[in-house]
Structures are given as C-alpha cells and as structure tokens.
Amino acid sequence: MAYTKPETIALHGGSHRADPTAGSVAVPIHQTTSFQFQDTGHASRLFALQELGNIYSRIMNPTCDALETRVAALEGGVAALALGSGQAASTFCVLNLCEAGDNIVSSTNIYGGTWNLFANTLKQFGIEVRFVDPADPAAFRKASDDRTRCWYGETLPNPKLEVFPIAEVAAMGREMGIPLIMDNTAAPIICKPLELGAAVVMHSTTKWIGGHGTSIGGIVIDGGNFDWEAWGDRFPTLNKPDPSYHGAVWTQAVKPLGPIAYIIRMRTCLLRDIGAPMAPFNAFMFIQGLETLPLRVERHNENAVKVAKYLAGHPKVAKVIHPSLATGEAARRAATLKGGYGSLLGFELKAGVEAGKSFIEKLKMFYHVANIGDARSLAIHPATTTHSQLSVEEQAMAGVTPGYVRLSIGIEHIDDILADLEQALA
Numbered sequence: 001m002a003y004t005k006p007e008t009i010a011l012h013g014g015s016h017r018a019d020p021t022a023g024s025v026a027v028p029i030h031q032t033t034s035f036q037f038q039d040t041g042h043a044s045r046l047f048a049l050q051e052l053g054n055i056y057s058r059i060m061n062p063t064c065d066a067l068e069t070r071v072a073a074l075e076g077g078v079a080a081l082a083l084g085s086g087q088a089a090s091t092f093c094v095l096n097l098c099e100a101g102d103n104i105v106s107s108t109n110i111y112g113g114t115w116n117l118f119a120n121t122l123k124q125f126g127i128e129v130r131f132v133d134p135a136d137p138a139a140f141r142k143a144s145d146d147r148t149r150c151w152y153g154e155t156l157p158n159p160k161l162e163v164f165p166i167a168e169v170a171a172m173g174r175e176m177g178i179p180l181i182m183d184n185t186a187a188p189i190i191c192k193p194l195e196l197g198a199a200v201v202m203h204s205t206t207k208w209i210g211g212h213g214t215s216i217g218g219i220v221i222d223g224g225n226f227d228w229e230a231w232g233d234r235f236p237t238l239n240k241p242d243p244s245y246h247g248a249v250w251t252q253a254v255k256p257l258g259p260i261a262y263i264i265r266m267r268t269c270l271l272r273d274i275g276a277p278m279a280p281f282n283a284f285m286f287i288q289g290l291e292t293l294p295l296r297v298e299r300h301n302e303n304a305v306k307v308a309k310y311l312a313g314h315p316k317v318a319k320v321i322h323p324s325l326a327t328g329e330a331a332r333r334a335a336t337l338k339g340g341y342g343s344l345l346g347f348e349l350k351a352g353v354e355a356g357k358s359f360i361e362k363l364k365m366f367y368h369v370a371n372i373g374d375a376r377s378l379a380i381h382p383a384t385t386t387h388s389q390l391s392v393e394e395q396a397m398a399g400v401t402p403g404y405v406r407l408s409i410g411i412e413h414i415d416d417i418l419a420d421l422e423q424a425l426a
C-alpha cells in the first residue's frame with residue numbers, strides 16, 4: 001500500500017514491514033560489517049550493480065535502508081542516502097555534482113557550519129561558492145554561469161527565520177538546468193521542498209527527525225524529478241564516463257532502476273571513497289524518532305507560536321523573530337509552510353548582550369546547548385557560539401546580531417516553558 005499521510009508514512013513507509021527471519025516488527029539493528037553472498041555469481045552481480053543488495057556496511061546496510069526508504073517516502077523522493085552527520089550530507093550534496101573549477105550559488109541564510117564548509121573547506125577542492133541573499137530570488141540566476149552545478153538554500157534558516165522562496169528559485173533554476181538543493185532540517189512535515197520544485201533535499205537527522213538528542217546523522221533525498229541527462233555538459237559527474245566504475249555513465253547505467261542517478265552515484269562513488277556512513281545503531285535511533293515526528297512537530301509548532309506571542313508582549317523584549325510574526329513579503333513566504341511555523345525562535349532583550357547572556361544562565365528547565373530540534377526546550381547565544389567562527393560582517397549577513405538569543409521550543413507543557421522564560425526574564 002502506498003501511504004500519503006505523514007503520520008502513517010512515519011510508521012509504515014519504506015522497505016521494512018517485518019523482519020523476514022524472526023518477524024520482528026521493530027526494525028532490527030543489523031550491526032554487521034559485511035553480508036554473506038549466495039554464490040560467486042551473486043557476488044559479482046552485486047559488484048557490477050546488475051542486482052541491488054548488501055555488500056559492506058560502509059556502502060549499504062538494511063537498518064539504514066529502512067530509514068532511507070521511509071524518509072524518502074516522507075519527503076516524496078525516490079531514494080535516499082543516510083550519512084554520518086548533517087555536515088557529511090551537505091558536503092556530499094555538492095561533491096556529487098562539482099569538480100575543481102566548478103561553482104555553486106548558495107543562500108547567505110544557512111547554518112554556520114554549512115557556511116564554513118562552503119566559504120572555506122570547499123575552496124580546498126577548487127569549488128567556489130557564491131553567496132546571494134534569497135530576499136531577491138533573481139540573485140541566484142545573476143550569480144550563475146555555465147560552471148554552476150547547483151543552487152543551495154535552507155527552508156527555515158536561523159537566526160533570520162525567513163522562509164526560503166523554494167518555488168520561485170526552483171522554477172528559475174529548472175529553466176537554466178540548475179537543480180535546487182534544500183536543507184529542510186528545520187521544517188520537516190510542514191514543508192516538502194520536492195513538491196515545490198527542489199531536486200534534492202537533505203536533513204541533519206540529529207535534530208527533529210531524531211528528536212531525542214542522542215545521535216548525530218544526516219540524510220540526502222533524491223527527488224527523482226530532475227532531468228540530469230537533458231542538461232548534458234552541465235553535469236559531468238553524472239553524464240560522462242566514470243573511470244572509477246569501468247566508464248559507466250550514471251544517467252545511462254541506472255536507467256532500468258528508475259530516476260536515481262544522483263543518489264546512486266553518491267552511494268557508489270562518494271560513500272565508497274570518502275566513507276562517512278551512518279552507523280546502523282544510529283539509523284535505528286533515528287527510526288525511533290521518525291515514528292513520532294509528525295505528532296511531535298505539531299506540539300513543537302503549537303508551543304512556539306505561544307512563546308512568540310508571550311515574548312512579543314513582554315516589556316523587557318525588544319524584538320521577537322518567528323515566522324508567525326512576519327510581515328510583508330516574509331509573511332507571504334511563511335504562509336507557504338503547511339500546518340505550523342517551526343519551533344525555532346529568536347529574540348533580543350532591550351538591555352542588550354549582557355542581559356541576553358544572563359538570561360540564558362538563569363534558565364532552569366531549558367538546556368543551554370549547541371543543538372536544535374530536541375524534544376526538550378533549548379537555548380543558546382549564537383554570536384559567541386554557533387556563529388562565532390564567522391567574521392562580524394559574515395555574522396551580520398547571516399542575521400546574527402550581538403544580543404540575539406535563539407530558542408528551540410520543545411514539547412513540554414506550555415505552562416512550564418512559559419514559567420521558565422518568565423523567571424529567567426525576571
């Protein structure tokens with residue numbers, strides 16, 4: 001049965017039904033490095049990709065497969081690849097399309113770690129990242145040339161929390177043969193970027209998908225909706241013979257398996273060569289989180305709207321940043337989210353930086369941590385932590401002002417959340 005509702009997909013979507021050997025309903029943890037071949041013919045067919053199956057857990061694993069197929073179903077994609085972290089996922093998204101000398105265009109409004117990867121580390125590979133403000137979707141087109149391999153954005157980037165114009169940017173890219181890759185970490189369930197025209201979606205599963213704050217992981221979902229072959233030279237990694245696979249041309253080689261050239265190439269080349277797989281135990285943990293994700297997201301989002309209203313009416317608060325309070329064009333973009341506005345929220349105290357730091361230290365229930373998307377409520381001061389490796393100019397571009405406090409609202413009872421904020425503000 002093909003399910004369409006997120007609540008059902010989260011529990012029943014993907015490849016796992018019951019374990020064929022023991023009948024386990026919960027997805028078993030296949031804690032094994034390697035898998036017994038049936039015979040030499042089977043082994044060589046697997047290596048030649050004539051048959052899909054398990055070889056070695058750096059490249060594939062049945063527990064990871066259960067997570068991958070379920071998250072792919074949830075996002076409306078055709079296939080997915082689980083990785084060791086969200087950072088590995090965003091790195092692979094770009095490396096899968098770019099060679100030295102190529103470039104990508106990225107939104108300025110992205111996670112600080114992604115910014116560092118794009119602005120500094122990718123340079124070591126000869127890949128240039130051009131940053132543009134997504135307030136003007138046309139900026140993506142203006143910054144592109146014939147070596148531009150993809151555009152990159154975040155659905156609900158903190159600290160600005162301005163929803164990315166996915167439909168507008170994706171449509172422009174499709175006219176030029178440039179795929180849009182979206183980091184949808186902060187907007188699971190309430191946004192489906194592939195339906196809006198994005199070609200690829202990634203998540204740091206560390207955040208809302210896990211929700212329990214126990215494991216680091218990432219996942220890339222192939223929308224199967226971008227015609228890589230039609231844009232020939234734009235995508236050499238997918239359309240030219242690959243010397244590392246007997247000259248296979250990925251868009252041709254995987255055609256019988258479906259529109260999965262992008263994700264198969266990521267698995268068979270990047271994961272094979274660079275590593276960074278998700279551990280089976282972590283895949284199991286993320287499946288536990290995923291199963292209640294739609295329900296948690298409802299409560300997260302409901303609580304966040306209440307906190308935004310409360311803070312907006314507080315005499316010590318200068319400014320509250322949450323999509324539910326957006327005005328003008330930002331409000332129009334926020335309205336593209338379905339069923340909520342996310343659970344990240346920012347605010348500034350009238351008394352400035354020192355008051356912001358003191359507020360965080362006075363919190364009793366909120367944890368002071370470098371994380372978001374946990375079921376527990378969390379708080380941090382981005383300028384001195386998550387965004388501290390950025391220059392002051394880069395921080396300003398990303399929307400990190402010195403007094404900004406970031407909250408990730410959890411699923412506790414709203415009365416307890418508000419009581420903790422109240423006492424810390426007092």
Ligand code: PLP
Binds near residue numbers: 111185203217
């Ligand atoms: N994308 C976003 C939006 C994030 O917030 C983070 C981490 O905070 C990442 C990617 C990187 O994920 P990870 O920490 O799992 O590597």
